[in-house]
Amino acid sequence: MKLTELLLGIPFYETASSIENIAVHSIEVDSRNVKPGSLFVCIEGTKADGHEYAGEASHNGATAIISERPLNLATPTIVVPDTIRALAMLAVRFYDHPTGNIPLIGVTGTNGKTTVTYLLESIFGQWQKKTALVGTIQMKVGDSTFPVPNTTPDALFLQRAFHQMASDGVDQAIMEVSSHALDMGRIYGCDYDVAVFTNLTQDHLDYHQNVEDYLWAKSLLFSQLGNTYDLKKPKFAVLNVDDDNFKKLSKSTAHHVVTYGLHKEAQVTAKNVKVTAEGTYFQLSAPSGTISINSRLIGMFNVYNMLAASTAAIVSGVPLTVIKEGLEKITGVSGRFEPVYAGQNYSVIVDYAHTPDSLENVLQAISGFARRKVFVVVGCGGDRDRTKRPLMARTALNFADYAIFTSDNPRTERPSSILADMTEGLTETNFEVVEDRRAAIEKAVSFADEDDIVLIAGKGHETYQQVGYETFNFDDRKVARDAILAKEK
Numbered sequence: 045m046k047l048t049e050l051l052l053g054i055p056f057y058e059t060a061s062s063i064e065n066i067a068v069h070s071i072e073v074d075s076r077n078v079k080p081g082s083l084f085v086c087i088e089g090t091k092a093d094g095h096e097y098a099g100e101a102s103h104n105g106a107t108a109i110i111s112e113r114p115l116n117l118a119t120p121t122i123v124v125p126d127t128i129r130a131l132a133m134l135a136v137r138f139y140d141h142p143t144g145n146i147p148l149i150g151v152t153g154t155n156g157k158t159t160v161t162y163l164l165e166s167i168f169g170q171w172q173k174k175t176a177l178v179g180t181i182q183m184k185v186g187d188s189t190f191p192v193p194n195t196t197p198d199a200l201f202l203q204r205a206f207h208q209m210a211s212d213g214v215d216q217a218i219m220e221v222s223s224h225a226l227d228m229g230r231i232y233g234c235d236y237d238v239a240v241f242t243n244l245t246q247d248h249l250d251y252h253q254n255v256e257d258y259l260w261a262k263s264l265l266f267s268q269l270g271n272t273y274d275l276k277k278p279k280f281a282v283l284n285v286d287d288d289n290f291k292k293l294s295k296s297t298a299h300h301v302v303t304y305g306l307h308k309e310a311q312v313t314a315k316n317v318k319v320t321a322e323g324t325y326f327q328l329s330a331p332s333g334t335i336s337i338n339s340r341l342i343g344m345f346n347v348y349n350m351l352a353a354s355t356a357a358i359v360s361g362v363p364l365t366v367i368k369e370g371l372e373k374i375t376g377v378s379g380r381f382e383p384v385y386a387g388q389n390y391s392v393i394v395d396y397a398h399t400p401d402s403l404e405n406v407l408q409a410i411s412g413f414a415r416r417k418v419f420v421v422v423g424c425g426g427d428r429d430r431t432k433r434p435l436m437a438r439t440a441l442n443f444a445d446y447a448i449f450t451s452d453n454p455r456t457e458r459p460s461s462i463l464a465d466m467t468e469g470l471t472e473t474n475f476e477v478v479e480d481r482r483a484a485i486e487k488a489v490s491f492a493d494e495d496d497i498v499l500i501a502g503k504g505h506e507t508y509q510q511v512g513y514e515t516f517n518f519d520d521r522k523v524a525r526d527a528i529l530a531k532e533k
């Protein structure tokens with residue numbers, strides 16, 4: 045594509061060079077990926093500044109550079125006020141505005157995003173649609189899976205991926221939208237048809253200044269639903285009416301607001317809810333009818349997740365009977381309330397709860413059917429929100445009989461200081477600190493007697509542990525399995 049054609053998407057820019065007849069074969073944000081014919085966009089990040097790598101990009105054959113300041117290079121440079129915004133606009137144009145052609149659902153909220161996206165994937169799959177999903181675990185297009193750098197990758201990755209999805213004949217794209225991504229403009233250029241809100245509780249206060257800022261970031265998904273009305277293709281904000289932030293969020297969009305919930309009046313709701321150790325039963329009531337749901341997912345929070353997914357599916361035109369099939373087909377989501385069974389007479393569950401609220405929810409679900417003792421193994425990630433650490437420890441002690449506090453992904457922090465943040469001021473005696481996660485899991489398993497439950501929280505599907513700048517293989521499920529088998533011997 046010609047550079048001048050690409051720049052039509054950018055109204056104000058300055059350049060000292062002649063840019064006629066420059067062809068762009070790819071757009072890149074990482075100088076190491078630049079090849080002859082690439083357009084390099086300089087992004088100022090948290091660790092590095094792309095402007096510092098413009099020289100390398102030029103050396104690698106960049107055909108032109110998009111920058112926030114003039115650069116003293118032979119390669120033509122186009123100066124724009126905001127390269128993140130420019131990147132999205134350029135990528136949308138280069139990749140032919142792919143989300144204009146694929147229906148797109150975005151899911152945001154502190155907890156439940158991954159679960160809701162997998163529920164939606166199952167529902168649309170039952171509706172015979174070719175689906176694509178982008179989120180914490182992976183990117184999935186039909187049955188093919190691809191690694192992702194982030195829960196919500198940057199605009200270039202996304203537009204490139206959506207373009208590929210459009211060529212692969214995807215009929216429905218579903219993605220998690222993190223608050224970081226919203227704040228960093230990673231979703232500029234995405235044309236959402238449905239935006240879903242799960243809930244908002246404390247997390248990420250290392251990144252967002254306070255809870256208001258965190259909510260504001262979440263609200264951007266709804267304000268970015270777009271301002272044009274197309275009566276043939278309306279857009280929907282699907283909101284949890286029971287969440288305290290419902291009113292504020294509903295004001296952030298000019299489009300249709302559709303509500304779901306259990307306590308306050310909602311358009312889509314669940315009645316006669318029964319949660320057991322095997323699954324969840326409820327009647328889903330929507331303006332178009334009622335269906336009974338027998339799900340293998342456990343916990344009241346999963347009723348919310350199922351309502352969120354069902355509401356997004358309903359506004360997308362999926363029949364209720366298909367929604368029922370899609371919800372009931374899912375037996376679990378990797379690393380979310382995932383049982384580890386190796387013939388033992390007690391339960392071991394691996395879960396991704398890494399916030400105070402998710403830990404409370406999952407422990408409450410467990411206490412609903414626990415017959416004997418509940419043990420919890422949990423830690424907190426390093427280089428992340430410090431203020432959630434004591435709250436998570438408190439939650440563990442409030443809802444479990446015994447806690448073993450351990451390391452999660454310490455990253456560049458000292459494990460002992462993360463654990464000190466968690467346990468500071470605790471006067472209880474029903475906990476201990478075992479810094480090494482493997483040893484902590486082994487200990488919890490060794491404590492378990494018949495009918496006890498061991499919850500291993502925080503890392504869920506993760507198959508690694510990040511210590512310092514190194515990443516080691518570590519999978520809670522494998523470690524737990526080995527511990528169970530070793531105990532049975």
Ligand SMILES: CC(=O)N[C@H]1[C@@H](OP(=O)(O)OP(=O)(O)OC[C@H]2O[C@@H](n3ccc(=O)[nH]c3=O)[C@H](O)[C@@H]2O)O[C@H](CO)[C@@H](O)[C@@H]1O[C@H](C)C(=O)N[C@@H](C)C(=O)N[C@H](CCC(=O)O)C(=O)O
Binds near residue numbers: 073074091094
């Ligand atoms: C704090 C943060 O979000 N950082 C993200 C950011 O990285 P960064 O700002 O550190 O980038 P950088 O390394 O400083 O580089 C700046 C620029 O220089 C360029 N560069 C750099 C080196 C070089 O040799 N050449 C070069 O051109 C880079 O390509 C980049 O364009 O941009 C990267 C590319 O988009 C992201 O992968 C990275 O996410 C990091 C890995 C991360 O951990 N992010 C977390 C906090 C995050 O975003 N989490 C949310 C989920 C949260 C949740 O809801 O649970 C997520 O969506 O994943």
Ligand SMILES: Nc1ncnc2c1ncn2[C@@H]1O[C@H](COP(=O)(O)OP(=O)(O)OP(=O)(O)O)[C@@H](O)[C@H]1O
Binds near residue numbers: 349
């Ligand atoms: N609706 C919910 N409300 C509260 N807790 C939930 C909810 N859904 C799931 N959880 C808990 O949160 C954990 C993470 O769930 P999930 O991965 O679906 O959330 P997420 O929003 O994608 O998380 P992340 O921000 O890490 O991407 C689960 O393992 C479970 O313990």
Ligand SMILES: N[C@H](CCC[C@H](N)C(=O)O)C(=O)O
Binds near residue numbers: 502503
């Ligand atoms: N997306 C979340 C995941 C946290 C998972 C937990 N295991 C940790 O490492 O803190 C984050 O980056 O904060």
Ligand SMILES: [Mg+2]
Binds near residue numbers: 157180
């Ligand atoms: Mg997720």
